[in-house]
Amino acid sequence: MTRALVVVALVAGSAHAEPLPAGSIEGVLGATSGAGADAKKLGYGYVVGLEASWQPMSTEKPYGFALRWSTLFGGLYAGTAEDVNPPLRTVQMDLTAGVRFRPWTTRRRYLTARAGAGILRTNDPVDGTDRTFVGPAAAVGLDQYFGTFVVGVDVRYALVAYGPEQLAVVLRVGVAGP
Numbered sequence: 001m002t003r004a005l006v007v008v009a010l011v012a013g014s015a016h017a018e019p020l021p022a023g024s025i026e027g028v029l030g031a032t033s034g035a036g037a038d039a040k041k042l043g044y045g046y047v048v049g050l051e052a053s054w055q056p057m058s059t060e061k062p063y064g065f066a067l068r069w070s071t072l073f074g075g076l077y078a079g080t081a082e083d084v085n086p087p088l089r090t091v092q093m094d095l096t097a098g099v100r101f102r103p104w105t106t107r108r109r110y111l112t113a114r115a116g117a118g119i120l121r122t123n124d125p126v127d128g129t130d131r132t133f134v135g136p137a138a139a140v141g142l143d144q145y146f147g148t149f150v151v152g153v154d155v156r157y158a159l160v161a162y163g164p165e166q167l168a169v170v171l172r173v174g175v176a177g178p
Contacts, residue, residue, distance in 0.1 A: 021145075023052070023178065024174050028050060031046060032046065035157065037165075044076065051068055054066075062102045068096050075089055081126045090121065096139060100112045109142070111142055114141075116137055120159055120163055121133075127163070133164060139156040140154070145176065148176050150173075155169055
């Protein structure tokens with residue numbers, strides 16, 4: 001019995017924090033829609049793209065920071081802005097910074113909350129003759145690590161009050177590494 005306690009004490013005493021991969025590159029696929037007053041102008045459709053993130057932290061801490069760059073290509077249907085050259089094609093890029101935190105006991109799953117700036121470019125005018133818009137962007141999400149692979153889900157809200165507002169739900173799958 002004493003030997004078992006000594007072995008348990010040694011194993012428990014030698015436990016250390018496991019560093020999570022600091023960076024990741026992920027493919028993105030999701031659904032998007034115009035939001036608020038812009039819902040009828042933009043309609044609904046798809047987004048596909050890439051994200052790169054840098055979020056250094058170790059498993060001993062339940063929180064950390066995140067920096068993420070996203071580039072999304074989209075096609076929107078059934079909106080009034082796509083009447084000229086359907087579908088309404090979009091390119092959206094944003095840079096967001098925020099926090100990651102782990103409310104669970106598992107050390108491989110994290111919630112994220114980020115805010116930053118974004119740019120949206122469309123193939124047809126959306127507001128008058130405007131096709132390029134700049135404004136704030138925000139996202140909340142869930143990251144799950146499987147070794148060096150990462151899978152995530154984000155809810156994104158972009159160009160709040162400075163352009164056509166969009167709401168998107170995206171699935172992210174990628175590789176995490178140093």
